[in-house]
Amino acid sequence: MQRNQTFADVFRARGVSRRDFLKFCSLTSVYLGLSPSMVPNIVQAMENKPRTPVIWLHGLECTCCSESFIRSSHPTIEDLLFNMISLDYDDLLSAAAGTQLEDQRRRIMKEYKGKYILAVEGNASTKDDGVYCMVGGDSFLNTLKETAADAAAIIAWGSCASFGCVQNAHPNPTGAAPISDIIKDKPIVKVPGCPPISEVMTGVIAHFHTFGTLPDLDRLGRPKAFYKTRIHDKCYRRAFFDAGMFVESFEDEATRKGWCLYKMGCKGPTTYNSCSKIQWNGGTSFPIGSGHPCIGCSEPNFWDRGPFYQRLAEVPFLGTDSNADKIGVIAVGAAAAGAAAHAAVTAVKKAKEEKHDNKDKA
Amino acid sequence: MGRIIEEIYVWRLPVRLYHWINALCMVALFVTGMYIAAPLFNPPLGEAVFYKGMAWWRYLHFVVAFIFIANFLFRLYWALFGGDKYARFGGFRPWSPSWWGKPFREQVESYLFLRSDEPNYVGHNPVAALAHFLFIFCGSIFMIFSGLAMYGENNPGGFSETLFGWMIPLFGGSYTLHFIHHLGSWMLPIYVIMHLYAVIRHDVVDRTSVTSSIITGYKHKVEEEPD
Numbered sequence A: 001m002q003r004n005q006t007f008a009d010v011f012r013a014r015g016v017s018r019r020d021f022l023k024f025c026s027l028t029s030v031y032l033g034l035s036p037s038m039v040p041n042i043v044q045a046m047e048n049k050p051r052t053p054v055i056w057l058h059g060l061e062c063t064c065c066s067e068s069f070i071r072s073s074h075p076t077i078e079d080l081l082f083n084m085i086s087l088d089y090d091d092l093l094s095a096a097a098g099t100q101l102e103d104q105r106r107r108i109m110k111e112y113k114g115k116y117i118l119a120v121e122g123n124a125s126t127k128d129d130g131v132y133c134m135v136g137g138d139s140f141l142n143t144l145k146e147t148a149a150d151a152a153a154i155i156a157w158g159s160c161a162s163f164g165c166v167q168n169a170h171p172n173p174t175g176a177a178p179i180s181d182i183i184k185d186k187p188i189v190k191v192p193g194c195p196p197i198s199e200v201m202t203g204v205i206a207h208f209h210t211f212g213t214l215p216d217l218d219r220l221g222r223p224k225a226f227y228k229t230r231i232h233d234k235c236y237r238r239a240f241f242d243a244g245m246f247v248e249s250f251e252d253e254a255t256r257k258g259w260c261l262y263k264m265g266c267k268g269p270t271t272y273n274s275c276s277k278i279q280w281n282g283g284t285s286f287p288i289g290s291g292h293p294c295i296g297c298s299e300p301n302f303w304d305r306g307p308f309y310q311r312l313a314e315v316p317f318l319g320t321d322s323n324a325d326k327i328g329v330i331a332v333g334a335a336a337a338g339a340a341a342h343a344a345v346t347a348v349k350k351a352k353e354e355k356h357d358n359k360d361k362a
Numbered sequence B: 001m002g003r004i005i006e007e008i009y010v011w012r013l014p015v016r017l018y019h020w021i022n023a024l025c026m027v028a029l030f031v032t033g034m035y036i037a038a039p040l041f042n043p044p045l046g047e048a049v050f051y052k053g054m055a056w057w058r059y060l061h062f063v064v065a066f067i068f069i070a071n072f073l074f075r076l077y078w079a080l081f082g083g084d085k086y087a088r089f090g091g092f093r094p095w096s097p098s099w100w101g102k103p104f105r106e107q108v109e110s111y112l113f114l115r116s117d118e119p120n121y122v123g124h125n126p127v128a129a130l131a132h133f134l135f136i137f138c139g140s141i142f143m144i145f146s147g148l149a150m151y152g153e154n155n156p157g158g159f160s161e162t163l164f165g166w167m168i169p170l171f172g173g174s175y176t177l178h179f180i181h182h183l184g185s186w187m188l189p190i191y192v193i194m195h196l197y198a199v200i201r202h203d204v205v206d207r208t209s210v211t212s213s214i215i216t217g218y219k220h221k222v223e224e225e226p227d
């Protein structure tokens, strides 16, 4: 793979017309929430800047992010982008293997010191020196730290790298930790989702390529362009939510009519993502569109906020499964019992004192 | 019952108004909040535009929430600048031994039946002051901050989100914040039970008319039962 080619060179070499190339640039600007006046900047960067070298590491993960990425909605274009980012190291996709591949990684790290992007899919086990995730003869924890040291920026792909996902769900036997817990001194952009939407992934890369910086991030480190608002605020079933028209079981008439899935445990009201806007598989549909509640896959610790089909999470309380209402009722019961017991003692004590007083008088 | 020997004006009008507005707001917030968490009624099949089922309950929750907030701020003003000796923070010094030392211990002992005489306070006794500080002061602030953070969620960059949005990462995400706001709302019935019990008990035991004082403003000292 030649590394000094520009995006436009690659497009031409692949037989993509200029028209399609411009279309791709304007679409990307739309996804990124940029004004139309920024389109020329993107075109300019794509045509003139050499491709950004990327090292893509895989830790504890299921590869769903890569799967999503290569299934982007504009196969010719985004598949190309995938080739275009100078993906010099990806242990999943590379033809080379073993020492050869690891040498390649070290060469890029040296050659492009401080310039390459480190894309991390999955997270690292931190317990017992990271022994629960060994890649290429070393713990992923070590490889991650080593590769991050000279990176310009880090992209944390998916919920695993961003927040931990299923690996660090309770009881987290391997001590899996998100990238931001391990690498503290590099700019990190979190692109959560299980997996993230492919257009979101390419958008983040295009932004870095165009402006040389990470996009605007929100309080949780996610690009605002895609994670600023909740699923709920863009959901086409919102009218049914406001009307109070809810699906109560997956067999009822309301299901067929496409009412709101709030009572089926929809986490849309607490989930920040673009599914209800960009949708999946080239805008074909998204979970709620297919009648399934959002499970909040792009939110921190979503595995521990279940069950998926219940609005109120179950939490361990005094060694049993419980939820906020059960805990509340128990606490109210305890307060009432306490008050009753206190009243009883007061009454007994008062009665005794009165007897005592009467005796004194007698 | 003994003869009233002294009438003391304890709760001035602003305090009584605050108390009742607050009580009504909290009950309304609890009921509407619980409805938001578990909407009971499903309208019959029909056009969504004709129903306001959920929107209405949420609207009610928010309107009452803002009355609740305004009322809270008013009480804060009164405590700081009202010059009302029974309504200020002045006496509440949980960090100082003069506060949690003897007076607090005596009151706790009395509640635990470890001493027979009841210390008598015109305003709040130290245990009551602590309960109010935890449940009413800290509790309200928590419900207000978490509520406003959630209120801002649908308008990122707006007033509420800019000022209170930091609550979301603080509690580890939007869902946890909703959950904790929900859990926190159970403070209300717990507090109400303890509060009503304590007030009625004091009325029965010390006969200081503490129950009616929050309506009339007056507490009474009564003469011991004539032998």
Ligand code: HEM
Pocket: A269, B025, B026, B029, B030, B032, B033, B034, B036, B037, B058, B061, B062, B065, B066, B068, B069, B143, B144, B146, B147, B148, B150, B151, B152, B178, B179, B181, B182, B184, B185, B186, B188
């Ligand atoms: C004593 C005070 C309050 C109580 C008992 C209370 C109770 C509740 C409850 C039980 C919920 C449902 C949570 C869930 O499971 O989703 C809720 C939601 C909410 N509350 Fe409160 N609340 C109080 C004060 C406030 C205040 C001061 C605000 C400020 C604006 C507020 C704003 C909200 C918002 C925005 C929601 C989310 C609504 C939604 O998800 O659609 N609350 N409240």
Ligand code: SF4
Pocket: A231, A232, A233, A235, A236, A237, A238, A239, A241, A259, A260, A261, A262, A266, A267, A268, A269, A288, A294
């Ligand atoms: S289906 Fe989910 S995201 Fe859509 S309106 Fe209902 S609760 Fe909100």
Ligand code: SF4
Pocket: A193, A194, A231, A271, A273, A275, A286, A287, A288, A293, A294, A295, A296, A297, A298
């Ligand atoms: S709708 Fe919710 S659960 Fe589904 S992919 Fe989007 S964020 Fe994840």
